[in-house]
Amino acid sequence: MQRKALALLSGGLDSTLAVKVMLEQGIAVEALNFTSPFCTCTGKNAGCKSEAVRVAGEFGIPIKVLHKGAKYLDIIRNPRHGYGKGMNPCIDCRIYLLRKAKEYMTTCGADFVITGEVLGQRPMSQRRDTLRVIERESGLEGLLLRPLSAKHFPPTIPEQEGWVDREKLLAIQGRSRKEQMQLADDLDVKNYPCPAGGCLLTELSFVSKVRDMFDHSDQVNLRDCRLLKVGRHFRVGPQTKVLIGRNEADNQLLEGAMQDGEVALRWNEGGSPLGVVTGEVDEHLMQTAARILLRYTKAEPGRDCAIKLLRNGGEELRQITNDFTEADIEGFRI
Missing domain, CATH: 3.40.50.620 (HUPs)
Known part of the structure; x- marks a missing residue:
């Protein structure tokens, strides 16, 4: 047998x-x-x-x-x-x-x-x-x-x-x-990959994102975990996070992963990354998210810029001043 x-x-x-x-x-x-x-x-x-x-x-x-x-x-x-x-x-x-x-x-x-x-x-x-x-x-x-x-x-x-x-x-x-x-x-085993795979949970630069996720949510899901590998992450409120794409592939992943109630942000006057606000959203947090986003565009520092907000199938514009410095942003970075 x-x-x-x-x-x-x-x-x-x-x-x-x-x-x-x-x-x-x-x-x-x-x-x-x-x-x-x-x-x-x-x-x-x-x-x-x-x-x-x-x-x-x-x-x-x-x-x-x-x-x-x-x-x-x-x-x-x-x-x-x-x-x-x-x-x-x-x-x-x-x-x-x-x-x-x-x-x-x-x-x-x-x-x-x-x-x-x-x-x-x-x-x-x-x-x-x-x-x-x-x-x-x-x-x-x-x-x-x-x-x-x-x-x-x-x-x-x-x-x-x-x-x-x-x-x-x-x-x-x-x-x-x-x-x-x-x-x-x-044993004539050919074309094998790297000797061992890897786990992001061992990488200290990634662990900060995981720890932040658990610290600010009692209901973590697999989508949230997958998004930890996408874009730049910023904590703007106890229950609010901003994700900003690094490239077009990130932008597409973020847009495709959005859920009801979440908000997408884009600079309306030129090419820019996509920002997605997750968690609880209010006007103050939205403005903070938009000001972080503007730091990754070619918008002139200090000027008022039109930001396009997309949520629940609707679209609206906000005028946001591009006044955050790099030091300001670091205070939110995860």
Whole structure:
């Protein structure tokens, strides 16, 4: 009877190799990929959904793509096991994903779960003690196999039962990727992306936006999280934020993401970025937002300018003085 593994596949080198090692042993594999608004992957550094789907296609295995979902935001706000260097709840994140994997095992008929985790590679979530915690709290004790570091741990049920040949598993540890790259050559794994993806929650410049979002809202949603990566952000009131596009792509994303009650701002006399005011809006806050917007146009300092306001399908003009200095703006910048 052929056994089946459910693989957490990011599309990065480690998880790709873990899948390949299983396939080499004749194990059927189905992949599970999780997407997040906090992933750093881009077109040039494609790690997430697109790269995982590509890898699954090359290996000829099915893949299910899931979003981490709104409940994941609660984990970020209050992680049981704390944060890493930023607001990255790495241990809680792994537990959350593996619990989802355990639920999906029943659906896909998998016998066990595999990951590309490597002992000692990540300082928070891949220490020996935290790997044990993750396995225990995910409910996958004995059924979580880490093929790249398996020989550093007691045999799992798949090894004990002979579903997997332990002698063909690896004993990789540490932060160097030399062994993985050599293994990729040995297994003829080509065109793999950067060795590891990234999480914006580890980047301190981004964390300030996340912290501001949580500090000023009890009802954070996934759209708000996605917009953290778009444009410049300014806090003009306890419940009011202004987002200003950096380029036309940002402008289009902001415009497309607007919700009822939010206001778009543009300088009416020339090309300019789009500004979007979210949260509570009143006349004073609107004027502050418009004055910030004018600093990113070619409007002459000190002059009155026509600002076009777009909200709820209507349009109106306001005369706003372009009198904010760069120092004024910095007082609002997130």
